[in-house]
Amino acid sequence: MENSVSSFILVIATLLIGLVAIGLSAVFASNQYNVSTIQNQAQNIANGLYISVSNPANVASGYTVFITIKDFSYQGQLYFTAFYVPSVYENDTSQLSPNLAYTINNEIIYPQIKIGNVIPSNITTRMLYYTNLNLMYQGNPIVLWKTPSLNIPVEISLILSPPQGYSTIVIFFANIQNKYVEVGYEWI
Amino acid sequence: MNRRKAISTVVGILILLIFIIMIAIPLSTVFLTQPTLQNQQTENVQPYKLIAQEQYNDFAPSIPEFNGNSEPQIEFLYSGNYSVFFVFNSNSTLVHPLIVQYIMIYNGSNWVLFNITKINNIYVAEQTKQIPSNGITITITNVNSQYDGKPAIEIILPVFPYENEPQYIAIVTQYGNIIYG
Numbered sequence: 001m002e003n004s005v006s007s008f009i010l011v012i013a014t015l016l017i018g019l020v021a022i023g024l025s026a027v028f029a030s031n032q033y034n035v036s037t038i039q040n041q042a043q044n045i046a047n048g049l050y051i052s053v054s055n056p057a058n059v060a061s062g063y064t065v066f067i068t069i070k071d072f073s074y075q076g077q078l079y080f081t082a083f084y085v086p087s088v089y090e091n092d093t094s095q096l097s098p099n100l101a102y103t104i105n106n107e108i109i110y111p112q113i114k115i116g117n118v119i120p121s122n123i124t125t126r127m128l129y130y131t132n133l134n135l136m137y138q139g140n141p142i143v144l145w146k147t148p149s150l151n152i153p154v155e156i157s158l159i160l161s162p163p164q165g166y167s168t169i170v171i172f173f174a175n176i177q178n179k180y181v182e183v184g185y186e187w188i
Numbered sequence: 189m190n191r192r193k194a195i196s197t198v199v200g201i202l203i204l205l206i207f208i209i210m211i212a213i214p215l216s217t218v219f220l221t222q223p224t225l226q227n228q229q230t231e232n233v234q235p236y237k238l239i240a241q242e243q244y245n246d247f248a249p250s251i252p253e254f255n256g257n258s259e260p261q262i263e264f265l266y267s268g269n270y271s272v273f274f275v276f277n278s279n280s281t282l283v284h285p286l287i288v289q290y291i292m293i294y295n296g297s298n299w300v301l302f303n304i305t306k307i308n309n310i311y312v313a314e315q316t317k318q319i320p321s322n323g324i325t326i327t328i329t330n331v332n333s334q335y336d337g338k339p340a341i342e343i344i345l346p347v348f349p350y351e352n353e354p355q356y357i358a359i360v361t362q363y364g365n366i367i368y369g
Contacts, residue, residue: 004196011200018207025211033218048233050240052366054358057294057350066292066299068364072236116301116319152321153289153364157299 034177035133042131042181045174048073049184056188062161065188067170070153079123079144079173079180082111082158084166090187097136098128102166106140111168112159113145120145128173129181136182144173144180160188240363243284247367262286262326265335266354266369273333274326274341281328287362289323290316293349294356304343311343323362 048071056063069078084102089095101108113120124141147154160168168188173180249258259277266272272291291302291313302313303320309332311324326341333342349356354369361367 007196011196014200014204018204022207022211025215029215029218050237050364052364054366055355057356059297064299068360068366070364072233116316118317148319152319153360154319155301155360
């Protein structure tokens with residue numbers, strides 16, 4: 001009798017351990033699956049992104065260009081930000097983030113931006129992610145402008161006045177599950 | 189008594205085995221299938237980008253010379269006087285279909301976007317406040333003018349580009365390619 005009770009307890013314990021293990025792995029797996037879904041979506045958008053940049057034309061405060069963006073695997077809207085970065089980083093884009101942006105009194109200086117002759121609506125966010133979902137930026141709110149749907153090539157014109165030794169970078173983000181994930185960038 | 193104990197141990201181990209399988213199979217699918225999907229998507233998109241790149245070739249002189257003719261298939265020219273022309277150098281259809289989404293003109297302080305509308309048989313560029321969704325299709329079948337004796341499509345402009353220079357006038361195609369006057 002003693003023996004059967006102890007082996008019954010053993011089976012119950014095995015059951016409990018199994019349930020706990022399956023619960024933990026389910027939580028881990030669903031989290032992992034979620035991350036890789038976001039990564040895949042961002043990677044997919046990034047692969048399809050096709051950016052063209054116009055010749056620069058001089059203006060009083062610097063110069064102006066327009067860029068056109070088209071995505072062969074995504075028809076929705078994208079977000080983008082543009083700022084000035086020391087030109088040396090053009091050779092090393094691995095650490096690219098708004099942390100490198102040119103600031104005056106801790107305020108990031110943005111170029112003047114228009115889409116189709118009008119100033120586009122913008123939002124601010126405190127968190128940005130790279131395509132692999134590593135954190136790109138966390139801190140003071142950064143401005144993101146919203147593009148129209150990409151079912152037609154979208155034109156963005158920029159009036160740039162980078163300080164000496166700085167280049168302009170435009171970084172594109174997709175909003176995937178409320179995360180702003182990088183899908184491409186373009187040096188100007 | 190002894191027999192009962194043996195069965196319960198076997199049952200316990202079997203249950204454990206089932207749990208191990210239940211955990212291992214979903215985990216392996218999560219880890220093993222995702223990269224394959226991603227690779228497929230990369231391959232799917234690549235031809236489209238290539239086609240988009242190749243569109244520039246229609247505007248470039250062909251090298252080597254084909255049939256003694258090195259002229260580009262189509263040319264985009266600024267007349268210098270309130271109009272631009274798409275000039276067809278051959279009667280064959282374009283290798284890549286050409287849709288002009290809009291015209292960009294630099295006016296000395298800004299690149300300004302112009303929509304193209306068709307009034308009767310005349311194409312007119314108009315300044316617009318949003319990115320136009322319909323472009324115009326450029327084919328040999330809808331020519332409406334001539335340039336230097338060659339069939340051409342003419343678009344009337346409301347303004348001059350800065351310093352009347354052709355480099356300050358550009359079209360944007362359906363792929364977002366930029367082609368200057």
